[in-house]
Amino acid sequence: MKKTPVFLAILLLPLASLFSGCETINQVTGTVFLMTPEQEAALGKQLAVDIEKQYPIYRGDPNTATYIERLGREIVASSPPSSQEIRFHLVDSDDVNAFAIPGGSIYVLRGLLSVVDDESELAGVLAHEVGHVVQRHSAKRVSQSQFYSLVGELALGENAGELATLSTSIVQSGILLRNSRQAEYEADAVAIDTLRRARMDPRGMARFLDKLGGASSGKPGGALAAVMQYTATHPLTPDRIAAVDDRIKRLGRLASSPNSDGFNRMKARYPSVK
Numbered sequence: 204m205k206k207t208p209v210f211l212a213i214l215l216l217p218l219a220s221l222f223s224g225c226e227t228i229n230q231v232t233g234t235v236f237l238m239t240p241e242q243e244a245a246l247g248k249q250l251a252v253d254i255e256k257q258y259p260i261y262r263g264d265p266n267t268a269t270y271i272e273r274l275g276r277e278i279v280a281s282s283p284p285s286s287q288e289i290r291f292h293l294v295d296s297d298d299v300n301a302f303a304i305p306g307g308s309i310y311v312l313r314g315l316l317s318v319v320d321d322e323s324e325l326a327g328v329l330a331h332e333v334g335h336v337v338q339r340h341s342a343k344r345v346s347q348s349q350f351y352s353l354v355g356e357l358a359l360g361e362n363a364g365e366l367a368t369l370s371t372s373i374v375q376s377g378i379l380l381r382n383s384r385q386a387e388y389e390a391d392a393v394a395i396d397t398l399r400r401a402r403m404d405p406r407g408m409a410r411f412l413d414k415l416g417g418a419s420s421g422k423p424g425g426a427l428a429a430v431m432q433y434t435a436t437h438p439l440t441p442d443r444i445a446a447v448d449d450r451i452k453r454l455g456r457l458a459s460s461p462n463s464d465g466f467n468r469m470k471a472r473y474p475s476v477k
């Protein structure tokens with residue numbers, strides 16, 4: 204089958220997507236298209252290059268970057284298996300956010316560090332991102348977007364130029380940062396169960412969401428502008444907070460987990476904004 208040149212296809216796809224439904228059905232097999240883990244890994248490598256142009260890795264504080272990697276690895280050790288190798292990166296940005304991209308890279312923006320008040324809150328945010336990776340949410344989102352046929356056509360490593368063009372278009376489209384409400388519920392559920400297995404207190408995750416909820420509803424104690432970034436990427440609804448609280452309640456008695464020395468050192472550098 205002759206391939207459509209990638210530039211032309213990207214121009215035409217928004218038009219084509221006007222006539223298709225929300226889900227991308229493969230015309231041949233009749234199934235919903237989902238890129239393979241190998242395609243995800245190859246695309247993810249290129250996406251990381253492009254996303255890091257917008258969200259540069261923070262090189263100014265290797266101790267905090269190492270601490271986040273260590274905490275992240277502890278969480279991953281108790282998470283369900285992932286088809287992708289999960290990596291954590293500290294981003295040079297004052298925005299309050301964290302996000303995961305296809306291929307397993309998780310980006311933690313520096314601004315988040317001033318909003319978490321204890322280690323269980325930070326662990327909750329990281330575990331939630333691990334949930335997105337394990338559930339392949341961003342890979343599914345790209346697979347079901349206007350880019351599906353291009354992803355499907357990409358033979359691994361066959362044409363680095365086409366892969367780079369596709370990656371740039373995906374990053375520019377903004378879809379990497381938009382999680383659905385359903386994806387949020389799923390990532391929260393994975394996170395809570397993972398934190399429990401890792402012997403980290405999942406109630407920190409609920410506290411963090413409450414804090415964001417309070418700030419976004421204009422209650423005192425929250426910096427509205429700071430949390431809008433996070434909630435734009437990870438939709439926050441009263442239902443979501445209630446579902447998290449319910450799942451945590453079902454775990455029974457929980458012990459609070461003390462902050463590690465690594466966390467305390469990080470907080471000395473990024474004091475909480477009150």
Ligand SMILES: [Zn+2]
Binds near residue numbers: 390
């Ligand atoms: Zn999320």
